[in-house]
Amino acid sequence: MLAPERRNQIMQILNENKQLLVKDISIELNVSEGTLRNDLKILEEDGLLERTHGGAVLPKPTTSENTFHSRSLANQAEKKMIGKAALPFVQNGQCIILDASSTSLELAKLLINYDYLTVVTNGLATAQELTRNPHINVIVIGGVLRPGSSSLEGLLGKGLLSQIHADVFFTSAHGFTTTAGLADFSIYEAELKKLMVNNVNKVVALLDHSKLNRRSIATFAEVNQISTLITDQSADKDFLNSLEGIEIVIAD
Template identity: 85%
Template sequence: MLAPERRNQIMQILYEHKQLLVKDVSIELGVSEGTLRNDLKVLEDDGLLERTHGGAVLPKPPTTENTFQSRSLTNQAEKQLIGKAAAQFVQNGQCIILDASSTSLELAKNLIHYDYLTVITNGLATAQELTRNPRISVIVIGGVLRPGSSSLEGLLGKGLLSQLHADIFFTSAHGFTTTAGLADFSIYEAELKKIMVSNVDKVIALLDHTKLNRRSIASYADISQVDTIVTDPGADAEFLQTLDGIEVVIAG
């Protein structure tokens, strides 16, 4: 079993039981306790769990420092540039999907004067922003609202998504690498995004420079499925040069 697959299973166990013991999970996954401890360290470094004596637990619930509102203020200037640049890919009359990220919200702010768009989203803040324009039809994908979040998670909207086809999916991510592609810290969010990716003509990733060459646990689009990356001037030029076959737009 490859390390990313094993770490994905570790997170699934943790989401189900809220805690785990190294000795039990090492047996369940058929790996040594040393290998499992190394996996837990990697996952802790990525902010996905907290190690304890002999095991691990899920991180504490979001605080005021880790809510959607506070995350939206992180790299805000870069996200605003990215949102403005990404709007140039949208045409009146299209059907597009926006994920629940704070960067997609910045894109939504730049779409408010468009005509006859259909926007599918699981982001409550994004939906509320777009409903200010009566000529934009907003379809909200249902799910579970997490504490401190503005996104609806889970696969309750899977049936609806499977019946819809969109021109473009605009998405941010917790991390993007050439090996794992786009990845998120939430397994449930990643599963929903996989369905979004499968039902569109084009995938455009909205990634500020901190997301590039950064790992996360749950991949939802491999590098071959990403058509365009919109990023900011702080992006590592050397890393961008490795992205063969992907259109790169530097915002601003």
């Protein structure tokens, strides 16, 4: 079993049981306790769990409002520039999908003067922002509101998404690597985003420099599924040069 798949399973077990013991999970996954402890260390560094004596637990929950607010403030200037740089990829009359990220929210704020757009989103804050423009038809994908988030996730919106064929999907991610592509820490949100990727003509990744070459748990878009990457001037140039077949836009 590859390490990303194993860590994905660890997070599935942890989300279901709220805690885990190294000795039990090492047997269940058929790996050594040393390997499992290393996995837990990496997952803790990514903020996905908290290690305890002999195991791990989920991070202490915070309120949805405070978490989304603090996330939106991280690299805020870069996110605003990335949102502005994404505008040329939006045309009147299109159907686009915006994920629930704080970067997509910055793009949503700039759509106030667009006409006859249909915007599909699983972001509550994004949907509320878009209602400021009466010429935008807003479709909210139903799902489960995850603690510590402003997004609706899960596959309750699968039927709706199967009927929508959008022009562009604008999405951020918890991490992006050349091996795993775009990935999120929430398995359930990643599954929803996979459906979005499969129902669009173009995927545009909105990633500030902190997301590049960063690991996460669940892949929702392979590198060859990404048409364009919009990032900021602090992005690692060597990493950008390693990407093949992707249009790179540096926001300024």
